[in-house]
Amino acid sequence: xxxxxxxxxxxxxxxxxxxxxxxxxxxxxxxxxxxxxxxxxxxxxxxxxxxxxxxxxxxxxxxxxxxxxxxxxxxxxxxxxxxxxxxxxxxxxxxxxxxxxxxxxxxxxxxxxxxxxxxxxxxxxxxxxxxxxxxxxxxxxxxxxxxxxxxxxxxxxxxxxxxxxxxxxxxxxxxxxxxxxxxxxxxxxxxxxxxxxxxxxxxxxxxxxxxxxxxxxxxxxxxxxxxxxxxxxxxxxxxxxxxxxxxxxxxxxxxxxxxxxxxxxxxxxxxxxxxxxxxxxxxxxxxxxxxxxxxxxxxxxxxxxxxxxxxxxxxxxxxxxxxxxxxxxxxxxxxxxxxxxxxxx
Amino acid sequence: xxxxxxxxxxxxxxxxxxxxxxxxxxxxxxxxxxxxxxxxxxxxxxxxxxxxxxxxxxxxxxxxxxxxxxxxxxxxxxxxxxxxxxxxxxxxxxxxxxxxxxxxxxxxxxxxxxxxxxxxxxxxxxxxxxxxxxxxxxxxxxxxxxxxxxxxxxxxxxxxxxxxxxxxxxxxxxxxxxxxxxxxxxxxxxxxxxxxxxxxxxxxxxxxxxxxxxxxxxxxxxxxxxxxxxxxxxxxxxxxxxxxxxxxxxxxxxxxxxxxxxxxxxxxxxxxxxxxxxxxxxxxxxxxxxxxxxxxxxxxxxxxxxxxxxxxxxxxxxxxxx
Numbered sequence: 194x195x196x197x198x199x200x201x202x203x204x205x206x207x208x209x210x211x212x213x214x215x216x217x218x219x220x221x222x223x224x225x226x227x228x229x230x231x232x233x234x235x236x237x238x239x240x241x242x243x244x245x246x247x248x249x250x251x252x253x254x255x256x257x258x259x260x261x262x263x264x265x266x267x268x269x270x271x272x273x274x275x276x277x278x279x280x281x282x283x284x285x286x287x288x289x290x291x292x293x294x295x296x297x298x299x300x301x302x303x304x305x306x307x308x309x310x311x312x313x314x315x316x317x318x319x320x321x322x323x324x325x326x327x328x329x330x331x332x333x334x335x336x337x338x339x340x341x342x343x344x345x346x347x348x349x350x351x352x353x354x355x356x357x358x359x360x361x362x363x364x365x366x367x368x369x370x371x372x373x374x375x376x377x378x379x380x381x382x383x384x385x386x387x388x389x390x391x392x393x394x395x396x397x398x399x400x401x402x403x404x405x406x407x408x409x410x411x412x413x414x415x416x417x418x419x420x421x422x423x424x425x426x427x428x429x430x431x432x433x434x435x436x437x438x439x440x441x442x443x444x445x446x447x448x449x450x451x452x453x454x455x456x457x458x459x460x461x462x463x464x465x466x467x468x469x470x471x472x473x474x475x476x477x478x479x480x481x482x483x484x485x486x487x488x489x490x491x492x493x494x495x496x497x498x499x500x501x502x503x504x505x506x507x508x509x510x511x512x513x514x515x516x517x518x519x520x521x522x523x524x525x526x527x528x529x530x531x532x533x534x535x536x537x538x
Numbered sequence: 539x540x541x542x543x544x545x546x547x548x549x550x551x552x553x554x555x556x557x558x559x560x561x562x563x564x565x566x567x568x569x570x571x572x573x574x575x576x577x578x579x580x581x582x583x584x585x586x587x588x589x590x591x592x593x594x595x596x597x598x599x600x601x602x603x604x605x606x607x608x609x610x611x612x613x614x615x616x617x618x619x620x621x622x623x624x625x626x627x628x629x630x631x632x633x634x635x636x637x638x639x640x641x642x643x644x645x646x647x648x649x650x651x652x653x654x655x656x657x658x659x660x661x662x663x664x665x666x667x668x669x670x671x672x673x674x675x676x677x678x679x680x681x682x683x684x685x686x687x688x689x690x691x692x693x694x695x696x697x698x699x700x701x702x703x704x705x706x707x708x709x710x711x712x713x714x715x716x717x718x719x720x721x722x723x724x725x726x727x728x729x730x731x732x733x734x735x736x737x738x739x740x741x742x743x744x745x746x747x748x749x750x751x752x753x754x755x756x757x758x759x760x761x762x763x764x765x766x767x768x769x770x771x772x773x774x775x776x777x778x779x780x781x782x783x784x785x786x787x788x789x790x791x792x793x794x795x796x797x798x799x800x801x802x803x804x805x806x807x808x809x810x811x812x813x814x815x816x817x818x819x820x821x822x823x824x825x826x827x828x829x830x831x832x833x834x835x836x837x838x839x840x841x842x843x844x845x846x847x848x849x850x851x852x853x854x855x856x857x858x859x860x
């Protein structure tokens with residue numbers, strides 16, 4: 194992608210509420226046609242930043258520029274044609290049909306009584322098509338799944354024809370499939386429709402796979418921006434989580450590993466190893482290459498695992514559940530732990 | 539039309555048509571009943587019914603609450619209090635009822651507006667809509683209590699005229715006062731038509747509305763002014779009419795199957811006129827020549843509708859969240 198002038202830019206931006214500044218001196222940029230993800234701990238002010246950037250909440254100080262023009266100089270109508278939002282909040286009027294809801298996106302473009310011209314109708318059709326919901330146009334919100342409703346809300350933002358779309362937790366409350374679909378849709382919008390997208394999410398794994406860059410926000414320190422890979426390799430991602438006694442392990446499928454995790458050796462069929470690793474991390478252990486100093490697991494088949502303990506005893510188990518029980522039993526017995534610690538201190 | 543034909547006094551249908559056509563009929567009393575009483579009464583019902591219904595619709599969209607309506611939220615009570623203050627305390631009643639409507643209207647508007655302002659104040663603090671309704675009902679009780687106190691200290695004839703007014707009536711407006719009432723209600727209704735587009739945006743909630751370019755604060759004020767004015771005008775002229783503002787928007791939504799105000803508002807307006815005319819008909823006790831108070835009739839029309847809407851919330855989605 195060619196580097197372009199930033200579409201959205203903040204300069205020394207401070208946000209928050211009267212008497213409660215959440216972030217100070219934010220200097221952030223969004224470039225055209227990219228997806229950016231806001232990363233921060235819960236309650237850190239991600240929603241506040243999104244609200245401030247689309248003019249729903251005044252900034253405490255500093256400047257926001259959209260297309261090189263200060264946000265303050267936009268009329269409500271012009272702003273509504275520049276930035277579209279999709280929120281987590283529930284919508285009322287569940288009897289609205291998908292088409293009518295997407296039609297509301299035409300608001301900033303229609304006249305006094307909001308009559309839809311043919312051009313507006315075309316845009317609505319195209320928006321529904323872009324999110325793959327054309328066949329659902331006549332359905333009511335109440336009849337849809339959370340994932341479908343979210344697509345309709347995104348279609349509304351498309352119908353608004355804004356170059357910038359801000360989404361606050363677009364995948365919250367969605368099932369796994371809808372989460373992936375929503376993120377794929379956003380990626381499609383940025384690639385094919387050249388939309389500039391900024392979203393917040395808790396779905397770190399999906400975000401790492403989808404977005405072009407991260408804005409990492411931490412109270413009391415500067416925002417860190419960059420591609421997911423650079424932030425992981427440079428250790429910034431790990432630092433976001435270090436406070437909670439956890440380390441972020443970039444090598445193990447973007448998972449957060451507890452600091453005092455116990456090493457367990459794993460080898461065997463790669464498709465099984467992935468899930469054994471998952472179970473180990475989840476239960477406070479850390480997958481390692483095979484070694485004699487700690488328990489090791491050979492994954493033969495989904496119903497056959499061989500555990501080799503440091504004392505040389507081998508044991509066969511038939512499921513991951515039995516595997517975890519066996520490991521727990523072995524750990525609760527006195528073991529030559531000193532050796533392990535000296536090796537991995 | 540039926541309201542012109544059907545009334546406490548029997549007048550043959552062909553004679554009514556003749557009277558309306560400007561011809562004279564054998565009994566001049568019939569002529570004066572139709573022209574002086576039934577015609578303005580029907581016109582008043584049409585205007586008051588649509589004004590109340592539209593006022594209820596605006597409130598329901600504004601509070602996103604199926605039970606919002608001028609009478610439930612205490613707005614009618616506020617208007618009541620304003621009128622009670624004027625009737626029970628100020629001036630003398632004969633004078634008031636002969637021409638001083640100018641005093642009742644601003645008083646009703648001040649009362650309704652005051653209650654609306656209180657409700658809006660609480661709506662910012664209390665997000666739960668049922669709790670907000672309860673606050674509205676409480677404010678209504680406070681207004682009623684104030685009215686009782688006023689009643690207690692007022693003279694008997696003033697109390698009597700207040701009670702008569704309080705029963706609700708489409709017939710208290712004479713042909714001469716009709717234009718004033720018509721100008722007020724039609725003005726308020728036209729204003730509500732201008733709010734159609736932002737009202738639609740409000741269906742998604744205030745944040746989305748703001749993102750669609752709606753100035754939410756100014757819209758709040760406009761809705762406040764419009765509903766307050768419509769409720770106050772009808773209350774001042776017709777007394778506190780219950781249930782029309784609450785029930786008619788539901789009738790319109792059920793008829794339309796849509797919450798789009800471009801259709802919903804006109805349909806609500808027409809349905810309000812029809813329901814008010816129907817109530818006006820039902821007031822006449824068949825065969826007895828007596829007329830029931832309006833507020834004895836409206837609950838029988840309105841309450842079943844509300845109960846139906848609440849009981850079938852699983853199938854009627856327009857106030858569910860999604």
